Amino acid sequence: MAHIVLLSCTKSKLNKPAQAQDLYSPSPTFRKTLEYGKSLKPDKMYILSAKHYLVPLTKKLAPYDLTLKDMKKEEKEKWGEKVIQQMKSADINLNKDKITFLTGTEYMKPLIKYIPSSNISTPLEGKRMGERMKWLNNQIKKIQETFKTIKKLIYEYLTR
Secondary structure, eight states, rough: OEEEEEEESOOOOOOOOOEEHHHTTHHHHHHHHHHHHTTOOOOOEEEEETTTEEEEOOOEOOOOOOOOSSSSSHHHHHHHHHHHHHHHTTOOOOTEEEEEEEOOOHHHHHHHTTGGGGGGGOOTTTTTHHHHHHHHHHHHHHHHHHHHHHHHHHHHTOOO
């Protein structure tokens, strides 16, 4: 069972082509979500893009202006079907792998019906933008404190 983390694209983008993880970097929320996503040490991490569907972090993209919020229900459904096809092509096992959505509802809703609920984690669900940032900051702080404690214990053990 692999752990997959999915982030969502943002309206704020660089004004030039860049790797996907950098293209959305003007958004503080995206930067914090990416940092938290990486701290989970997933097997794979992708960005869900309204235009490009399932995007590896290092894929180079040009700036664009499209969001699922502007799409009709049928367009969102087709978008979701395309993303699911790409996930399967990327060897993501929807029935076994754990999928963590670090996205808003718009990007999660067209996909969750294809994945067993027991395999889905949605830690940001129901949180507004300010609440998300606060939650992400708290989670990252906890992880950093845990690593600091582990480093200290290892140092103490090795220097006995």
